[in-house]
Amino acid sequence: MADKILMNKNTLAALKNELKEYEAALPVFEMKEQQLKEAVQNVETSIQRLQKAIAATNQQVQSWSSVMAEQTIDLSALAKVQAVNTDQRELTGVTIEVFRELTFEDAEVDLFDTPLWIDSAMEVLRDQKTNRTLIDIEQKNLALLQEELAEARRMKNALKEVFIPETKDNIRKIIIYLGDVERLAIGCAKLVKKKKQEKSLL
């Protein structure tokens, strides 16, 4: 906002228009902030839920993980990610990734020659990898949403703390100034009138 303002009726009208726009924009940013806050909270909850699921699976696997020390097969070959498929979704102005599916490379497991535990290991490895991928996606989404939330919050605060009060103050100053000018003009007019009357009496 300019430091110096023209103290006239045009500026006053322009400022009143600006104020109207600012006051209309404020609830929009407040609502956006609210929605983004909720979205951030949802994503954070989702990440926590996934982390809990990973921890629970790790806990459960611990009781039989000893079999995986048997080096009969390369464990990483059982859960090699082939593709992570996601969709894009617009959420309060932010484009986020929505997990669709995770495909794994075909692990050719010889059911006759490999130990029985391989099947369970493959299942939990794939589950854990899927959950970790989901966390990665959610964390990226979270970063985007937090950035947008900070921006919405900045805009809301700027409107609420700076633009609206400053505009209101400038309007008040112009109104006072124009009032003073008007009173001065009336005073002058009255003085002229009085002088004229005095002159005619003489």
Added chain:
Amino acid sequence: MISGHLEYLMSSLPHLSFRNTEEEQLRVSTTLHKYAQRPEEPVSLTEILEQEAAKFLSEKKAALFRAIDLRTIHQTHYQESACRVLADFAAFMLQQKKDVEGLRKVRRAGSEQSVKDWDRLIQPGNPLEEEVQLMQHQWEQLEKGSIGYYADFGALVIYKLKLLILERWWGFDQEQGMKLFLQTTERT
């Protein structure tokens, strides 16, 4: 160790029980390591047994004895072996592997009723419990087959197979397994 006859070898070997306790591992390992040719080198218990047995066996039998491995014991040449113990156990392992393959196929298909039909093979449990059950069946088969074999090649084969089963079981290391599991899941 007294050399000369196989019965001396058999009588000097530690008794094996189907147990996975530190005490049992230490007892068997300490006794067998006394026979290690080069104690400073890390060798498996079966390698020590093979080295020691070779002193009492013909070259052909020593080679056959060395080649015995749980992963390949089901193969045809073992089933057709002149050593009755070996042939019987090879046939048992082939059947067990076929059964396990069948169970895995049924589990993958996801039919609960069909999976129940396999209860005779193993009681459902976690993968470790199931592996132990399978090893126990193998152990029991060897116990059954050991009747009448005390100090001959058949008895030595049974001893090696039992030791292989125990070494496999004792090799199940929770810390190492968990470490591998976590490394694999954390790798992208």
